Amino acid sequence: MDTAILSLLQTLAFPGFLFLAVSSFFYEWLDRKIYAWMQFRAGPLSAGPMGILQPLADFIKLMGKEDITPAYVDRRIFGAVPVLMVAITLTFWAVIPVTGAAGLVSFRGDVIFAVVAMTFFCILVFLGGFSSANRFSLLGAERATLQLLGFEIPLMLSVTGVCIHTGGLSMAEIVSWQAENGWSVLGPQAIGFFIFLIAAQAELERIPFDIPEAEQEIVAGWLTEYSGRKLALIRLAKDMELVFVSGLAVALFLGGPVGPSPSGMEWIAYTAYFLLKVAIIVSILAIIRGLFARARIDQMVSFGIRYLVPLSLAQVAATVLWRLF
Amino acid sequence: MSSSYERIFDIPIGPQHPALKEPAMLRLKVDGEHVVGVDLDVSYNHRGIEKAAEYRTYIQNLYLIERICGICNVAQTLTYCLAVESLHGKEIPPRARFLRIIAEEISRINSHLLWLGVAAHEIGFDTFFMHVWLDREITLGLMEALSGNRITSSYNVIGGVRRDVTDELLARIRKGLDELEPRVKRYREIVLTDRSILKRTQGVGLLSPADAVATSAVGPTLRASGIRSDVRADDPYSSHDQVPFNVVASDGCDAHARILVRLDEILESIQMCRYCVQKLPSGPILQRLLRRTPPGEGLSRVEAPRGELFHYILSDGSDKPYRCKVSTPTLANLPALVRMLTSKGKYVVNIADVPVILASIDPCFSCAARVEKSGGV
Numbered sequence: 001m002d003t004a005i006l007s008l009l010q011t012l013a014f015p016g017f018l019f020l021a022v023s024s025f026f027y028e029w030l031d032r033k034i035y036a037w038m039q040f041r042a043g044p045l046s047a048g049p050m051g052i053l054q055p056l057a058d059f060i061k062l063m064g065k066e067d068i069t070p071a072y073v074d075r076r077i078f079g080a081v082p083v084l085m086v087a088i089t090l091t092f093w094a095v096i097p098v099t100g101a102a103g104l105v106s107f108r109g110d111v112i113f114a115v116v117a118m119t120f121f122c123i124l125v126f127l128g129g130f131s132s133a134n135r136f137s138l139l140g141a142e143r144a145t146l147q148l149l150g151f152e153i154p155l156m157l158s159v160t161g162v163c164i165h166t167g168g169l170s171m172a173e174i175v176s177w178q179a180e181n182g183w184s185v186l187g188p189q190a191i192g193f194f195i196f197l198i199a200a201q202a203e204l205e206r207i208p209f210d211i212p213e214a215e216q217e218i219v220a221g222w223l224t225e226y227s228g229r230k231l232a233l234i235r236l237a238k239d240m241e242l243v244f245v246s247g248l249a250v251a252l253f254l255g256g257p258v259g260p261s262p263s264g265m266e267w268i269a270y271t272a273y274f275l276l277k278v279a280i281i282v283s284i285l286a287i288i289r290g291l292f293a294r295a296r297i298d299q300m301v302s303f304g305i306r307y308l309v310p311l312s313l314a315q316v317a318a319t320v321l322w323r324l325f
Numbered sequence: 326m327s328s329s330y331e332r333i334f335d336i337p338i339g340p341q342h343p344a345l346k347e348p349a350m351l352r353l354k355v356d357g358e359h360v361v362g363v364d365l366d367v368s369y370n371h372r373g374i375e376k377a378a379e380y381r382t383y384i385q386n387l388y389l390i391e392r393i394c395g396i397c398n399v400a401q402t403l404t405y406c407l408a409v410e411s412l413h414g415k416e417i418p419p420r421a422r423f424l425r426i427i428a429e430e431i432s433r434i435n436s437h438l439l440w441l442g443v444a445a446h447e448i449g450f451d452t453f454f455m456h457v458w459l460d461r462e463i464t465l466g467l468m469e470a471l472s473g474n475r476i477t478s479s480y481n482v483i484g485g486v487r488r489d490v491t492d493e494l495l496a497r498i499r500k501g502l503d504e505l506e507p508r509v510k511r512y513r514e515i516v517l518t519d520r521s522i523l524k525r526t527q528g529v530g531l532l533s534p535a536d537a538v539a540t541s542a543v544g545p546t547l548r549a550s551g552i553r554s555d556v557r558a559d560d561p562y563s564s565h566d567q568v569p570f571n572v573v574a575s576d577g578c579d580a581h582a583r584i585l586v587r588l589d590e591i592l593e594s595i596q597m598c599r600y601c602v603q604k605l606p607s608g609p610i611l612q613r614l615l616r617r618t619p620p621g622e623g624l625s626r627v628e629a630p631r632g633e634l635f636h637y638i639l640s641d642g643s644d645k646p647y648r649c650k651v652s653t654p655t656l657a658n659l660p661a662l663v664r665m666l667t668s669k670g671k672y673v674v675n676i677a678d679v680p681v682i683l684a685s686i687d688p689c690f691s692c693a694a695r696v697e698k699s700g701g702v
Contacts, residue, residue, distance in 0.1 A: 039455035135336055139676065142357075207449055208521060216344040216447045216680040218336075293521040294449025296677040297358060 007104075015098035015271070017090055023275065024239035028055040030279060031242070031286045038290035055239065059232050067228030070133065077131035082230040085124050085237035089244055092117035095171055096247040097256050098274050099267040101179070102172035109169050114248055115159050118203050121241060122148045125205075125212065128234075129222030140221025143297050144212035147202055150304030151209075155199035157312035158192035161319045162252045165189055175256030183255040188322050191315040193253040195308055197281075200245045201288055202300070204238070208292035209300055246281035250274065254281075332356050336676065340369050344447060344680040349690040351666070353679065360674040363666040365659060370691045378649040383409055383483060383618060386646065393651060394692045395476055396439060399432035400629035401651075402481040404636040407562055407625035409483050412618050412640050419606040421485035422564040427498070427601045428471060428480045429563070429627075430594040434505070435464040436630035437587040437594075440687045441512065444584060447680040448525040453515070460508045467501045470494055485611035495602050502595050509595070513588045516581075526581035530665040530682035531672055533578060540660035544632020545590065546686045548574040549582040556628035567604075570597050580685040587687075616644045629654055631687045655693040658686040 010016055029044060029052050036043030044051030069075060095103045095110040103110070122144055129141025163169055165184050166177040178184055185193045202209035213221035226234055250256060254277045261269030295303065338344060338351035348369035354362035374393055378386050390405040391398045403425060410417060438461040445453035465475045472478035472488060480486055490498075516522055532542065537550035547554055555572040557565045573589040575582040620642040626635045632654030639648040665682050668674045674682070 039452050040459055041455060135334065139336070139358075207451075210449065211677075214449065214677065216449065217677050219343055290452045292450070293445070293453075293519075293525055294677075295521065296525065296675055298675065299524055 010104055011094075016093070016104060019098070020090065020093050020240055020243060021236070023278070024236070024243045025055040025059070026052070027243055027246070027278065027282045028239045030282055031289075034283055034286035035290050038287065059236060062232035062235065063229055065228040065232075067230060068225075070225055072133040073225060074131035074133070077127050078225075079230070081124050081128035081131070082226070082233035082237070085121065086233050086240070088117060088120050088124070089237050089240040092120075093240070093244055093247075096244065097171050097175055097251050098247070099257065099270050101175040101256060101258055102170075106170055106172045110171055111159060111163060111169055111174065111252075114171075115156060117244070118155065119148070119152065121203070122152075125222055128226070129212075132222070132225040134225050136218040136220070136224045137222050139218045140212045140224070143214075143218075144205075144222060146297055146301055147209065147211055150301040151199040151202035151308070154195050154304060154308035154312040155203070157309070157316055158189075158195040158199065159252060161189055161192040161312070161316050164316065164319045164323060167323075171251050171256070175251055175258055178255040179258040183253065185253040188315060188318040189253060191311060191318075193249070195312050195315070196249055196253065197284060197288070198308065200249065201285060202304075203245060204242055204285070206285065207289045208295045210294060211297050211300060214294055242282065242285070243278060246278045246285070247274070249281050250277040333361060338679060338683075339366075344683060345690075346443070347688075347690040349688070351679070351683070353666075353676070355676060358675050358677070360666060360668055360676060360679065363663055365663055367659065367690050367693055372691070375649050375651060378646060380645065382616070382644045383646065384616070386649070387482060388479065390649075390651075391477055391479060394653070394689055396436045396689070397432065397629045397631060397634070397692075398477050399428050399480060400627050400634050402479070403429060403563070404625050404627040404629075404634050405638075406481045406483050407627065408623035408636045408638045409618060410614070410623075411625060412621050412623040412638065413484075413614050414619075415484075415612055415614060417485055417563075417612055418609045419564065420489075420608045421610045421612070423601045423605050424486045424490065424610060425481060425563050426565065426568060427598055428468075428478065428486070430598045430601075431464055431467050431471065431498075432478070433594050433630045434591050434598075435461060435468065436687075437591050438464065438509075440587060440630075440684075441584065444580075444681070444684045445522075447684045448522065450522065453512075453522075457512065460505065463501050463505050467498055470497055482611070484614045485609070489610050490605070495605070498598065498602055502598055506592070506595050509588060509591050513585070513592075516584050516588065523581065525677075525681060526579065526584060526685075527577075528579055529678045530580040530583075530685050531578055532661055532665050536664055537578075537661060540664055541657055542632075542661035542686075543654045543657045544628070544630075544687075545583055545586045546632065546658050546661055548572070549586045550578045551576040556626050556633050560626065562625065562627060568597050568600050580681050583685045617642060618644070618646075631655060631689060632657060653689065653692040655686070655689045658688070659693065662686050662688070 033043045044054030047053040047057040092114055094105040095114050097103045125144040126141045129137040162174060162184055165187060166174045168174045168177060205212055213223055257270035257274035259273045333354050333356050336353040336355050338353060340348040340350050350366040352364040353360050374389060378389055381389060387402055391402050393401050438457055442454040442457040468478055469475045472480040532550050534550045534552055537547050537552060551574055553572045553574045558572050570593050573586050573593055575586050618640045620640050623638040626633055634654055635652040637650040638646050641647040666674055
């Protein structure tokens with residue numbers, strides 16, 4: 001009975017749904033602050049100390065706004081996409097290790113499970129745009145799918161490199177291997193880390209790869225027809241996806257949450273390490289966002305196929321050689 | 326491009342669109358990501374300023390004409406004043422002519438910096454946009470010190486300028502220019518070297534010199550196609566024959582060349598301002614003129630930041646103009662814009678290039694809204 005309540009609490013509160021939601025608001029604030037700092041702006045300022053509650057305020061405000069469903073949309077898909085996005089992120093969050101070497105759910109192959117989440121997200125973007133019956137949404141959906149071609153293969157290969165390097169197919173194995181032998185980013189996986197970050201930027205649809213929702217070209221891309229509650233859910237899902245992808249990068253490349261800690265207090269120390277490392281990844285992603293102009297879709301795909309794929313293949317080859325000798 | 330018509334559909338850029346700051350309609354025919362046809366309509370914002378000018382006196386009209394365009398308000402009032410002064414046929418004091426050049430060049434720097442920020446925003450480079458607009462504050466501060474207003478300066482009046490400058494103000498202008506110059510040089514370096522800017526602007530919006538002449542493009546759009554044409558040099562209207570400057574041109578013929586031409590023009594303008602501040606003649610700043618203008622036709626043209634600006638005034642001898650006609654540079658650049666947006670042979674326009682090409686002529690549709698429809702140019 002106790003274990004049932006405990007696991008329910010773990011799923012709903014910590015390190016499950018509530019923790020993910022709260023930390024995703026925090027990291028959106030961090031992302032916006034760093035982006036603003038790069039541009040000599042103040043960023044969020046008024047809600048809470050240093051504007052830290054601004055993402056939450058935005059979310060609540062959007063939830064209260066009028067929710068318009070245009071006449072010609074495919075109602076079922078259009079309405080399901082925001083809910084599914086949140087549901088999928090919450091589901092896949094379970095495999096990310098936060099309080100220990102293993103996540104809430106741990107099994108052999110959960111790395112593959114986590115990577116599949118990215119593709120799922122992209123399919124939802126496509127469905128959302130396609131069901132909107134809007135020209136801009138259609139173009140955005142088309143671009144999102146094309147973009148998937150550009151970044152998915154390098155992303156998978158960079159994760160493959162880690163799996164070969166550590167000899168494990170589950171997060172728990174990878175994290176505990178790193179706890180003994182040092183972070184995998186310090187070996188040949190440094191290239192993999194770099195590729196993973198670029199692919200993550202494309203997956204999260206952020207500059208320079210915010211092509212599916214390029215404001216100046218196609219208004220809001222696949223998001224154009226979404227408003228009110230649905231838009232709020234999509235934005236929440238995107239924030240949670242940012243934390244999810246950063247958490248994945250932490251587990252795969254930065255040694256996960258595991259580190260030195262006083263005995264008996266492991267889960268507090270590990271959570272602190274996790275939050276800190278995710279903050280580092282989010283900062284890197286925010287700085288990338290501030291440094292580039294948006295790429296064109298053909299440039300993005302050819303960049304992925306021409307440079308990222310050979311680079312990630314070379315990295316996998318280097319990892320195999322490193323394992324053999 | 327493609328023979329099946331089902332694949333081609335319309336994308337409306339406008340009348341309201343994030344890429345447009347003013348209402349205009351670009352109906353793009355697209356095949357996937359490629360633009361195969363374009364139809365342009367700029368008739369959304371007819372403001373009747375020319376008609377309104379007929380009901381106001383020449384002096385009241387100064388403040389109306391100024392509001393044709395906020396960004397090039399100095400060029401607008403200058404052109405209007407030149408047209409009225411040409412009817413009076415009296416000399417304008419040299420000090421006023423030099424002060425007019427200072428105001429005009431500061432507003433040119435201001436306009437080009439604003440444009441550079443917008444261009445960066447159109448390619449999604451918001452950091453560059455914010456940095457450029459922060460430095461634009463320097464020119465706005467100078468304009469405020471010179472005229473009392475940041476944007477709508479009301480500096481030029483018929484017969485001269487409204488306010489004189491003191492030595493402290495001249496020193497402040499010099500200091501502001503010294504502050505601005507290294508920043509602009511840095512931006513030029515970034516534009517020349519940053520790969521993500523190069524990727525988005527090079528080879529985009531090609532306009533061959535022959536096309537530029539055939540479509541009668543003006544201003545930086547024309548000069549970026551390698552044609553050295555500048556009203557300041559060809560038809561010096563305000564002591565420009567006494568101020569040394571180069572007409573900037575580039576052979577790039579694309580959006581990147583247009584960025585470079587404008588950045589080089591900023592550097593040229595800084596030099597011109599410095600020269601005028603240094604060699605500013607003494608004397609009166611205003612030549613008093615009669616309120617009633619002698620009958621006749623007044624014509625003037627000025628190199629506004631966006632290109633050649635043209636004013637025509639028909640006077641019947643009263644204190645109000647009988648007819649006032651304005652032709653703005655954006656109107657002259659629209660045919661060139663349509664040509665740039667149309668794919669031809671190997672030159673393919675992507676949807677992503679449309680905002681860049683649109684921004685590259687520095688459009689001001691509200692100034693140009695004097696036509697019913699310019700589609701199918």
